[in-house]
Amino acid sequence: MELHGMKCEACLTGAPLVTHEDADKLNKLIPDWNIVEQEGMKRLERVFKFPDFAGALDFTNRVGKLAEENNHHPAILTEWGKVTVQWWTHKIGGLHMNDFIMAAKTDELF
Numbered sequence: 001m002e003l004h005g006m007k008c009e010a011c012l013t014g015a016p017l018v019t020h021e022d023a024d025k026l027n028k029l030i031p032d033w034n035i036v037e038q039e040g041m042k043r044l045e046r047v048f049k050f051p052d053f054a055g056a057l058d059f060t061n062r063v064g065k066l067a068e069e070n071n072h073h074p075a076i077l078t079e080w081g082k083v084t085v086q087w088w089t090h091k092i093g094g095l096h097m098n099d100f101i102m103a104a105k106t107d108e109l110f
């Protein structure tokens with residue numbers, strides 16, 4: 001099944017981090033996302049472009065709704081014409097399979 005059709009499971013302390021090898025494979029399925037490191041934790045990041053602020057804000061709200069539905073929450077920076085989304089799993093301090101699923105679902109909203 002494609003990533004965007006998969007279910008995001010509840011975040012549990014002790015859940016496995018995605019290995020380097022799997023992260024590379026999964027990243028190929030969401031090629032517009034970069035793996036960045038912040039505060040010592042790997043995160044998935046993508047910048048989405050819009051023609052104005054209203055479009056950026058509307059997208060932000062749709063990502064927010066997706067996050068609430070899945071109980072998995074991103075960092076979102078909303079600017080004029082631009083939204084930066086980051087997915088990672090706070091509870092395990094890095095990337096879980098959920099983050100790749102949520103990134104694919106975010107792409108579907110764009």
Ligand SMILES: C[C@H](O)[C@H](O)[C@H]1CNC2=NC(N)=NC(=O)C2=N1
Pocket residue numbers: 010011071072073074087088089090091092
């Ligand atoms: C209780 C609840 O499941 C947790 O606090 C969730 C909420 N959303 C979350 N979102 C993300 N991205 N990582 C988490 O570890 C996380 N934990």
